[in-house]
Structure formats: structure tokens, C-alpha cells
Amino acid sequence: MEKENELFGVKEIARRANVSTATVDRVLHNRTGVSEKTKAKINAIIKEMDYQPNILASRLASRKIISLAALLPDVSEETDFWAAPLNGIRRAEAEMRQYGVQVQVFLFDLNDKDSFAEQLKHILDGGFHGILVSPSFIEETRKFATECARRKIPYVFIDSDIPDLHSLSYIGPHLRKSGYVGAKLLTYRLEAEKKVLIINISKEIDNYNYLEIEDGFRAYFNDNNQQNEIVRIDIRETDYQSVARHLTYVFHLNKDIGAAFVTNSRVHTVASFLKNSHRTHVSLIGYDFVKENVGYLESNVIDFLICHRPDDQGYRGMMALYQTLVVNAPVTKQNYMPIDIVTKENYEFYQN
């Protein structure tokens, strides 16, 4: 029944320090206008109380809205892979909106390096407080990162990392290990005398991802004394005709290929070829939960898909920015996603 006279937060700090809340506020946001002496006193009290600001009240009182930008490849005819991260970003946006955070999404063309650079410029001009990027092109990203560092704008990478650029956080796969897992699945029931085919289909020359994955793939063969011969092919066109032509040639040269591994989401093109040429006995493994791939999973042409939760990548990437800018909490710098194995039997529950 007694009146609780305890104050919380800023008011309590102010009471203990014999100052007004405004002064405490100045110290909290290290603004000028406080003498060193009172500043020290207030800081001591803050530390002693282990004061945690009330984010609700803070966001409510502050009319300034925090705006975040995200730069992703556009969904293309070839693949709707990037719909998933976008979806995760939207999910994050919905959560953050009520706390006064706005999100703007920028898209670029994966086959056009210039569009990437151009969008980055737009973003830098937009005065955003935090930025999420899928760093598809290394040099352009490097310039961008330098500029962000100068302006003290935090940025996170998703899907592929450029380790020396000191992003606030990386959220995506450990590509090398991912290739390693692919090799395990591929060889799990592979006969000893069969050959293995690695296929990379990509217009870009910037193939850091591919190299990492292949490296991991081969590492598995080494680590496990797997004796199968490995054949590799690079295909620089992504249309079906080109792919089919190259593959016809490879299969002609190598009669005893027992399994194929495609290093990205274009595995459905290979699946299509295998089906059309009546080679579905060849085990096939590739990447990403996109609808074309799932179709071939369903019809047993693709054996396994490896996925890295692209939806979650988008979500977590945005949340990392939120954590630093709004909650002011630390985030982990490396955030490797699980290497998920998707089959005909479990895909319906997969939450990409």
C-alpha cells in the first residue's frame, strides 16, 4: 500500500547525480555542454546502475526515422533465388517498421557489373544509416566499403563474403565446407570405378564462390581417399542449348560418369539435359531451393539440393543493422549459415 517512490532510468540517474534529466541525456548521447566533473560523476552512476535505456521510450520520443538500404540481384528468368533473401528482408522490415525503421531495396542485374556500381552510388547518395549488400563484384564493393568506412555507415554482407573488407557482419555459407558436404552426398553411394563431373555454369568471370566450393569438394575426396576420377567443365553460357552442347561432348568423352555436381542454382538446366538424354541414373547434386530445382527433385532427377537459408540471410542481415543502430548491441562478425540438405522427401517443410 505504500507509494513506491523508485524512479527508473534517466530520472533515477539524474536524482542520484543531483542534475536534471537533460544533463544526463547529454552525457548519454555524448553531446557537448557538460563539465568534465559532472560528466564523470554521471558516467560512474550509469556504470554502477548498469543502466539500460528503454528502447520503447527512446524510439517513441525520437521522431527521427532510421532508414536502411539493401542491395540484391534482381530476380531473373534464370533463377528466382533472390526472391528468398528479399522475402527475409521484408520480414525484418515488418518487424522494425513499428520501431521507426524504414527499409528501401535496390536491385541490380547479375549480368551487368555497371548496374551494381550504379545502385551502390544511389545508395550512398541516399543518406542511409545502414546498408546490406550482396557483394557480387569485388572491386566495386571494395570502393563502396571504403566510402562507408569514411562516413561511418555500417554495412553487412550476405551470401558471399569478402573477408578483408571489415563488414559489420557476414551472413552466409561457408562455401568450402558446403562443397565438402556436396562431395559427401555425391559419393555416398557412388561405385568406385565411376567418374565424377563438376559443372560450373556462369557468365561471370568473378568466380570466387565457385573456386571455394570446388576446393572443398576436392578436399573431401582427398580426406577420404576417394579414388574416383574428377572431371570438371566450365560453361560460360547459361541457356539450355549451350549447356546441352557442352554436356553432350563431356559425356561423349567420358562414358562412365556416375555423378554430377553443379556449383550453383543452375543445376536444373543439367537436370533437364540428363532427363532429355535418358541419363537419369547419374546422381545429381546442386544448389538452392528454387522451384525449377524442386521440380527435378520431385521427379528424382536431382538427388539432393544444398541450401543456405537465403530467406534467413536477408532477415538476419537486416537485423544485424537494427541491432547496431537501434539497440546498440554488438553483433557477431562471422555468421555462417547451416548447410542444409534438401531431398524429395523433406523439401515440403524446408523454410528456405
Added chain:
Amino acid sequence: MEKENELFGVKEIARRANVSTATVDRVLHNRTGVSEKTKAKINAIIKEMDYQPNILASRLASRKIISLAALLPDVSEETDFWAAPLNGIRRAEAEMRQYGVQVQVFLFDLNDKDSFAEQLKHILDGGFHGILVSPSFIEETRKFATECARRKIPYVFIDSDIPDLHSLSYIGPHLRKSGYVGAKLLTYRLEAEKKVLIINISKEIDNYNYLEIEDGFRAYFNDNNQQNEIVRIDIRETDYQSVARHLTYVFHLNKDIGAAFVTNSRVHTVASFLKNSHRTHVSLIGYDFVKENVGYLESNVIDFLICHRPDDQGYRGMMALYQTLVVNAPVTKQNYMPIDIVTKENYEFYQN
């Protein structure tokens, strides 16, 4: 430079309806004291504006703290499986705390039905606003659910479902499909003439989970014309000696067992037996990312573990309660978790 005179939220509604904010508030929380006429008018305006209450302001203004309860099995010597959902619950708690939500965790002994009932009673006496339960025992849960329904307290189930009890939400695996996936992995490189062994190790007689999983397992064999003979064994003691004794017998009777499937996280006990009796050529698949199991995954005794993201289950379960009680948003009733496949090669990135 002009003064923006737009009002937001409740004030704007009040202005348009020519009433005070207090009256609008009464309608929003459907409290008494508003005539039908003004109520209708206000509701119309709310709908027209598509008014979304500001949760920040709401939680800030309302001094009442929302308290949630969670009931889980205690971590036992046999398995630390339940540490994961608990961890997810803690994660959710950390997020919700700043919004005035408190979480209290209750634990029971999986081998003691009474402790389950007792804790449920405590929870009901605690006056919680929402409850998360791992419904291990059907009858006790049924009573509890009835009482909750009477008191209009929302409750969610995780890990296993009792479909007819109308929980707010179920978050956990589709057990039948999970068994189906187990069968796929088990047979993926199984020779045709080998036998398959299903092992259930559990003290409880309440084995709804087990039946569902086995049903799915067998369904795979049917659907795919898999001809292998299936042997099944129920072991009602969980200690190593008992398990070893039973297994010795089974393996004695069936010389040509090529693969074994354990329906729960006690697969490490079987792994131990296989290792000790030099039968590591037998493929072994079981459930859950617990450290004993991971150890045998590492040493190639267990081939695959199937997991259902127990951490996420705890997190999402609590968030479902938060969504209804705080945000007042609808939640999906069935929330089947992905059926994850964990191997020696990808476990280090698994985020249970």
C-alpha cells in the same frame, strides 16, 4: 515549413468521431461504457483508417507486465536434448523483456508423469497470460487444455502435437514425414538383401511419437517398393546394459542386418553397442543434435541425424504467444519444422 497538423492514431480517430481519446480507447479494448451508436461509428473509422496501434506506446503506457510460462522436460543424464528449446525460449525472453514481458520456465521429469501434472498445476495457479508446453503425456495435457480454454489462456505445443486439443499453435516436426525421410536416407545405399532394424528405446508407454515415426518409415518402403525385410524391437530400459543385451539377441537372430534406425535421441546408445561389438559397417540413423550423438557422427558410427530445430521450436513457440498477447496478430496453427539432415560434414554449422 508549414506546421503539420495531422494527428495519428487514437487522437485522429477521436477527432474524426468527435469524441475523446478515452472513448476510442474503450472501443479498442472493447470495454463497457460506450453506446452502440458511437461504438459503431468509431469502429467504422478504425476500419477506414486501417488503424494499427503503436505497440511501443502501448507497452510503454501500460504498466502491466505480461507473464508467460514454459513447461519442458528437464535436461537429464540420458539426454541434453531439451537444453536447445530452453535456449530458444531464453532468446525469445531476451527480446521480449524490454517490451514488458516476463518468462518463467518450469521443468518436469520425463520419467515421471506425476511431475508433469504437478508442474501444470503450478502453472495454472501462477496466473500466467500464456503458456508453452511440451505435451509429453496425453491425458494430463488434455485436462490442462480444457482448463486453459475455460480461462481463455492461450497455450502452444512444441515438439509433439495432440491435434484435437486446439492449441493456439503447434510448433514441431511432422513426425510421419520425418520417419519417411529417415527411411530414404537409410535405404539410399542399402543392399537389396539386407535387413533393416527399427529400434525404439523408451520407458514411456505413451509412444504416440514413436508410432507416427515408424508409420512414416514403413510408408517409404511401400511407396518405393523397397523389398528389405524390416525387423523391429522395443526396448523399455534406457541403460546401456539393457540395450546391449536386447541388441545382441536381435543381431544374433538376424545375421544380415545392414542398417538400423533409432526413433529418438537415444541412438548414441546403439552407436556405442555397434562400436563395441565391431558392427560399424551397419548404417545407423537416429534423431537429434545432442553431443553424444554428434560424437558418433564424428567417428562415422552414426551416418545421419535427423533434427527438427529444437532451439527454434522454443523461440517460435514463445513468439507465437507474444504475437497473440502483445501484438494481437494472428499466428499459424500448424507450424511444421524443417526435417534437417545432419552429417559429419555439416554439423559444425547446424543451428539446432
Added chain:
DNA sequence: TACCTTTACGGGCACGTGCCCGTAATCCAT
């Protein structure tokens, strides 16, 4: 001393909602 600038700080409103308390208006029974 008179006046101006800078420093250091307090007062107090605003954010959008919850909810207590007060009161005019209406209804009902005597």
C-alpha cells in the same frame, strides 16, 4: 563597471497509448 559571449545546466513539452477519476445525462423506483 557595463556589456557581450560562452559554458553548464534546468524546465518542460512531445511521442501515442492506457487508464483513473470526475461528471453530466439518463433511467428507475418511491
Added chain:
DNA sequence: ATGGATTACGGGCACGTGCCCGTAAAGGTA
């Protein structure tokens, strides 16, 4: 008609923080 109960509604403070504005005190210059 009088009094009491009920209904329908408004006023206004509070939540914890951000930040504008005002001002006393200190310092500087002539």
C-alpha cells in the same frame, strides 16, 4: 418531484526518453 443508481463520456496524468529553449553563472573585453 426527489434521490439514488447506472450509463456515456471527457480531462488529464503517466510511461521513459529526446530535445528545444531559456537562463544563471562564468569568463572575456573595453
